[in-house]
Amino acid sequence: MSGPWISPAQRSGPDPRLRLFCFAHAGGGSAFFRPWREQVAHDVEVVSVVLPGRESRIRETAHTRMEPLIADLVEGLRPHLDGPYAFFGHSLGSVIAYEAARALRLRGEPGPEALVVSGRRAPHAPDRRPPVSQLGDDAFLAEMVRLGGTPPEIVRQREMVRFFLPFLRADFELNETYLPKAGGPALTCPVYAFTGDRDPLATPQEVGEWREVTSGHFRLRVFPGDHFYLKDSEEFLAALRGCLAPAHAGR
Known part of the structure; x- marks a missing residue:
């Protein structure tokens, strides 16, 4: 696999039966998912989605509005949707994954076998936080x-800050200006929604409202931890493997 929208494939085994596209949180990237190649099922190919403005695409302008991002993203992913696949998103990545799945369904394309969202209130749930993207x-x-x-030691490195601050701000503006379009068909795939029990950005009640986006199976899981509860969590990885198993069973 190759192309600007994906990092090099991180394959756990020689004969993958499912491709898992991973969408990171605001400011995140492929490094967040790199350990998963050894931790997810051996027949699942883990692929990180690379958005404009970071990593190999650092010279491109980062998106600050959802609609043009999704239009470009879907076109970029289409060549790689040649077999069974699922979407995983954390925080901002959850709504990007959701909108991509929705756009594919509207176009009549084969949709994901499953959508796994994490650390993000449902698209229609109101944002309780004041905007931060325009702060000094x-x-x-x-x-x-x-x-x-963002580790404090990174913030103290001014050269590093100048590198990541533009796309980090863009991601937060993308999140703050996002409004889901009303209408359109609901998803039909299973939706699995995860959050931490101490996540200040996504309470279990808010995350539970993801059940409204699909006519298919829905399950909410709450794990110990904060917004980044999933880091180094074997309990989370076991739950993720459980979500993906039905998606490629018998394929």
Whole structure:
């Protein structure tokens, strides 16, 4: 597999039966999912989605609006949807994965076998947080550290900050300006929604509202931890493997 929208495939075995496309949180990238190649089922191919403005696409302009991002993303992924696949998204990545699945369904394309969302309130649930994307640099970075996704030692490295700050701000603006379109068909695939019991951004009640986006099976799982509860969590990985098993059983 190759192309600007995907990182090199991270395959756990020689004969994958399912391709898992992974969408990272705001400011996140393929490194977040790299350990999964040894941790997810041997017949699942783990593929990280690379958005414009970061990693190999650092010279491109990052998207700040969902609709054009999804239009470009779906076109970029289509050549790689040549077999059974599933979507996983964490935080902002959850709504990107959801909107991509929705766009594919509207186009009559084969949709994902499953959608797994994590650490994100349902698309139609109101955002309780004030916007942060337009804060000054120091206040914005302090908020990133508070959320737990940006180590304090990284923030102290000014050269590093200049590198990642533009796409990090763009991701937060993308999240803050996102409004799901009303209408359109619901998804039919199973939707599995995960969150941490101490996540300040996604309470179990808010995450449970993902059940409204599909006519198929839905399950909510709550794990110990905060917004990044899934890091180094064997309990989470076991649950993820359980979600993916029905998607490629018998294939």
